Amino acid sequence: MPGKNKALGIYAAHRGELVNYANRILDDHARAEDVVQDAWERIAAIERKGALAEPRRYLFRIVRNLAIDISRVRKREARRDGGDIADIAELIPDETPSAETEMIARDELRCVLTGLEELPERTRLALTLHAVEGLKLREIAERLGISIGLAHALVVEGKTHCAKRVPRRP
Known part of the structure; x- marks a missing residue:
């Protein structure tokens, strides 16, 4: 049984x-131990x-595949069953912006x-009421004592002006 001895030696x-x-x-760690044991049994069989040309490499490949399979099953079960909090936490993507993204956003702001400071007072006020306070055009028109059409034109003019101040990124 030279094959078994070689597999055992590598293991x-x-x-x-x-x-x-x-x-x-x-x-x-406990599951890792089980995976290695299963891998050795498979390679011995x-x-x-x-004979295998590269039994060590093959053994590592089996361990990797088994571990990945178990990891996928655990994640699927966590999603289906609610899982334990550590497993669920792994599934939540990190939405923290990178330093570069944050720097670009600050520069754009x-x-x-x-651009907002460059606008005439009434245009700046109309844009601020719309974009910051969330007022509708009708409400802006009432507050400024102008028509809804003019309120719309002021908001569009302000947005266009500010957008032109933001550098284009490739």
């Missing part, structure tokens, strides 16, 4: 490394049928504020 020599590898994927 024994790299067991700790394999467990660490699986644990990095699963973040669960394959080697009984014939600075440009818009500069």
